Amino acid sequence: MKTIILGPPGTGKTTTLLNLVDQFIQRGIRPKQIGYFSFTRKAAREAATRAAEKFGLDAEKDLENFRTLHSFAFSRLAMTKEKMMTSEDYKEFGKLVGIPIKTGKHSEDDGTFNSDNEYLTIMNTARVKRMDLLEYYDSRQNILDIERDTLYLLSEELKRYKKEKGLKDFTDLLEEFIAQENKPNFEALFIDEAQDLSLIQWDMVRSMWSNAKKTYIAGDDDQAIFKWAGADVDHFIALKEEVNDIKVLDQSYRIPGGPIHELSQKIISKVQNRFDKNYKPRTEHGILKRYSDVTQVNMSKGNWLVLSSANHFLDDVKDLCELQGWYYQHRGMNSVPLKLLIALNNWEKWRKGDTSLGTIEIKNIYQYLGDKVLPGFRSGKTFHSDTKYLVRDCRAEHGLLTTDVWYEAFDGLDTITENYIRNMRANGEQINKNPRIIMSTIHGAKGGEADNVLLMQDLTNAALETFSHDPDELHRLFYTGATRAKRELHVLDPKNFDRAYIL
Helix, strand or coil, X not given: CEEEEECCCCCCHHHHHHXXXXXXXXXXXXXXXXXXXXXXXXHHHHHHHHHHHHHXXXXXXXXXXXXXXXXXXXXXXXXXHHHXXXXXXXXXXXXXXXXXCCCEEECCCCCCEEECCHHHHHHHHHHHCCCCHHHHHHHCXXXXXXCHHHHHHHHHXXXXXXXXXXXXXXXXXXXXXXXXXXXXXXXXXXXXXHHXXXXXXXXXXXXXXXXCCEEEEXXXXXXXXXXXXXXXXXXXXXXXXXXXXXXXXXXXXXXXXXXXXXXXXXXXXXXXXXXXXXXXXXEEECEEEEECCHHHCCCCCCCEEEEECCHHHHHHHHHHHXXXXXXXEECCEECCCHHHHHHHHHHHHHCCCCCXXXXXXXXXXXXXXXXXXXXXXXXXXXXXXXXXXXXXXXXXXXXXXXXXXXXHHCCXXXXXXXXXXXHHHHCCCCCCCCCCXXXXXXXXXXXXXXXXXXXXXXXXXXXXXXXXXXHHHHHHHHHHHHCCEEEEEEXXXXXXXXXXXXX
């Protein structure tokens, strides 16, 4: 029995799967007889945590089959981290064969391969697509400066290197899992984010569902945006011919009615190959705004998700945030380093005299005070780890020479950083661990949401080329971006309308 569950944006696809898991456990199915696999480790861990809390289980011991497919193969094959290819191994391989490799690593989160070397990227992508390397090379439209013969020779040399070192990569693990005869027997098999699976992952899923009594495959083909990494959404769509049932979750709890829902439907209707499905938005009407210049966008209040097709398009928004004194995250880094943030916030509470701090917090503050701490005390050696201190204690016994406001006390902050923080505090910006403005590529924000989304339309040359021969890929990308908005969608005109996806 196989069922496809289609979950348009915000319809509670994962929650639906977890409710089904609950039902199986309530019926007495042992947790170890349930396989729950998601594209990312985070999603798999969240599923295990929820089931563990509800039924009083141990997430590690009782729910060991709540994993990514790569992690499950790793476990079933009794692998160890010492036997896995690392970035350092790829660097060593590069030196041996005479090609520059700075990075080469399979993500522990989802098993995807990341490298600055296009030869390695092509080699792995061909494998996850289950294609002959040279056939894949010949099918590519945009390969630059990659020699066909060199590609083949490097592939053979990499195989030889791994064999001599006794090392494997995550793609090797999937291949070995598929080849094994002894497959797990699950009472229920759950596959989440199925639209993101590569063909080799589909082969792994197929090898397991033949032994499973019930299989649930959940995803949304309209949000399939990882084709570049080998994802095979066409395979997912083709499953409609061999499953027993298809269920569509038809109520979004994220997308507001009105112009945001209408725009998203207009975008996705352009996709040629997709499941035909409809869903209802929330009754609350959303707001759609358009701008000709980024300086027109007021992000002074609320939580924001700023999305673009490539990271460098976000630089103008970053500059705007710094000018306005807005707290943001860019390329995964907060605009104020966390250590400085903690030190600043602790200092402003502590220096007034009513709050005591532990050794770790004070040592973190001391590193920013420079010569306002006597030389013999700057390392914090005079503190006891199990003791808390008032500011007067440190002035009397631990070399502290000041209780001035942070911008007079902290030493070594560059003028730009100091002015930026002062501007934020003057504006009443809440400077805490999580910035309220998150900048990301659309790919990086998959699964995220915010009350306000700013969507940029600029495209790189590579994206334009992709659009010319595979327009569905970009339609899905910008549909995914537009459907992150819970209340307001803000669309920024491109700098060049000839190099843009026009919304």
